Amino acid sequence: MKLLSKAALIAAGVAVAASAYAVDPSKPAKNGYMQQKVVYHVNNIHTAKGALRNVKNHLNALGDENIEVIVVTHSSGAFAMVDGAMGKKNKKGKVYNFNDQIAGLANRGVKFTICANTIRGKKIPKDKINENAEVIPSGVAHVAHLQQHGYLYVKP
Structure with a gap:
């Protein structure tokens, strides 16, 4: 009986541990995708427009309630977070x-960040930073931090 009790305890422990990693099938996203946490890494102003389009398409594919998106900007990509930033015609x-x-995506739940190192290095006036952007100490370190916390990495 003791052997059976130990086996039952081990089986229960394995089941509990496995459930911590299981995806909740009652919460599928649209189009058959599961819920996602994603970090978009934008470090070039020339790819920023396409990156924002990718974010919008990603939201549309999964549904806003099924995805958590954080856009991390640094280097020249940070200029997309400056008020009045305009792309080419x-x-x-x-x-x-x-x-x-940015305002439209923020209204859909997307979080935007801008690197403090870039703000200092590129001499970006703090009063010109988009109101939807959170200043973070380091863009690169933040990307790694988010990956450590289960965010999937996308580099448009």
Whole structure:
């Protein structure tokens, strides 16, 4: 009987441990995807517009309630977080407005960050930082930190 009790305890322990890593099947996202936590790494202003489009498409694919997105900006990518940042004109002559895109994504739950090292190094005035952006000590360190906490890494 003692042997059976030990086996039952071990089996129960394994079941509890396994459940900590199980995905809740009652919470599937849209299109068959499971819930996700994602960090988008943006370190180049020339890829920032595409990165924000990727974030929007990612949200659309899973549904806002099924995804947690953090956009980490540093180096020239941080300039997307500066108020008044504008992209190049498109074929129709319309200028891409980063502020509008960031505000729209923030309203959908996306979190934006900007690296303090970049702010100092590029001499970005603090009063020009987009209101939706949180200042973090280091962009690169923050990306690694988020990966350590289960965020999937995307580099557009």
